[in-house]
Amino acid sequence: MNDEPDITRRGIMLVLSSPSGAGKTTLTRNLLxxxxxxxxxxxxxxxxxxxxxxxxxxxxxxxxxxVTKTRFEAMRDHGELLEWAEVHGNYYGTxxxxxxxxxxxxxxxxxxxxxxxxxxxxxxxxxxVVTVFVLPPTAQDLKSRLVRRAEDSEAVIAQRLRNAAEEFxxxxxxxxxxxxxxxxxxxxxxxxxxxxxxxxRVKMPNLNDFVDKLLTELKALTP
Ligand code: 5GP
Numbered sequence: 001m002n003d004e005p006d007i008t009r010r011g012i013m014l015v016l017s018s019p020s021g022a023g024k025t026t027l028t029r030n031l032l033x034x035x036x037x038x039x040x041x042x043x044x045x046x047x048x049x050x051x052x053x054x055x056x057x058x059x060x061x062x063x064x065x066x067v068t069k070t071r072f073e074a075m076r077d078h079g080e081l082l083e084w085a086e087v088h089g090n091y092y093g094t095x096x097x098x099x100x101x102x103x104x105x106x107x108x109x110x111x112x113x114x115x116x117x118x119x120x121x122x123x124x125x126x127x128x129v130v131t132v133f134v135l136p137p138t139a140q141d142l143k144s145r146l147v148r149r150a151e152d153s154e155a156v157i158a159q160r161l162r163n164a165a166e167e168f169x170x171x172x173x174x175x176x177x178x179x180x181x182x183x184x185x186x187x188x189x190x191x192x193x194x195x196x197x198x199x200x201r202v203k204m205p206n207l208n209d210f211v212d213k214l215l216t217e218l219k220a221l222t223p
């Protein structure tokens with residue numbers, strides 16, 4: 001793990017995509033909670049801007065920045081978004097500045113974005129991006145979760161089911177696939193992905209210095 005003070009690194013962009021209702025939001029929340037216990041401040045969630053209506057349970061600035069279409073277009077046109085896409089008839093985009101700041105400070109950033117946004121991040125920042133696609137075990141399971149959530153109207157649920165078919169087709173553009181049969185297992189697998197990605201040699205630019213220091217120490221200890 002990268003918790004030794006001598007080893008610094010650039011952060012990871014961990015991207016999670018799936019059709020609505022595959023359990024991605026729960027996985028995201030669980031990962032953030034658990035990571036914050038083990039490594040406080042190491043993983044942050046990228047809060048997107050959206051033109052979609054706020055759901056009753058959502059909090060401005062926590063789940064999304066809810067903005068007007070005009071404001072969104074201004075952000076997009078001024079280069080303030082790292083990526084953006086139209087999803088289910090609304091605009092969604094990732095504010096650039098918080099992500100760049102986190103990465104340069106060696107913090108990892110979690111993204112809950114669709115395949116269109118993922119493609120843009122891969123094009124721009126391939127070396128920083130790790131992508132995970134979450135699939136539901138069955139189509140019925142997906143529908144049940146959407147209905148159980150009960151925060152969207154029937155028309156919205158129907159549109160999300162139709163869009164799921166398109167989203168599914170992009171699974172093969174991702175680095176890792178999780179079939180979410182069991183939430184706890186999927187969560188453990190997601191953590192394993194993050195842990196392994198953090199340990200990659202290329203993610204530790206100062207490793208040379210660290211090993212040099214080890215060698216010096218070793219020489220001092222060698223009779
Ligand atoms: P929801 O409206 O259910 O919160 O999100 C709908 C879809 O938009 C989800 O698949 C979510 O991953 C995607 N999404 C949320 N924020 C962004 C974003 O900033 N960029 C892109 N490209 N997709 C996003």
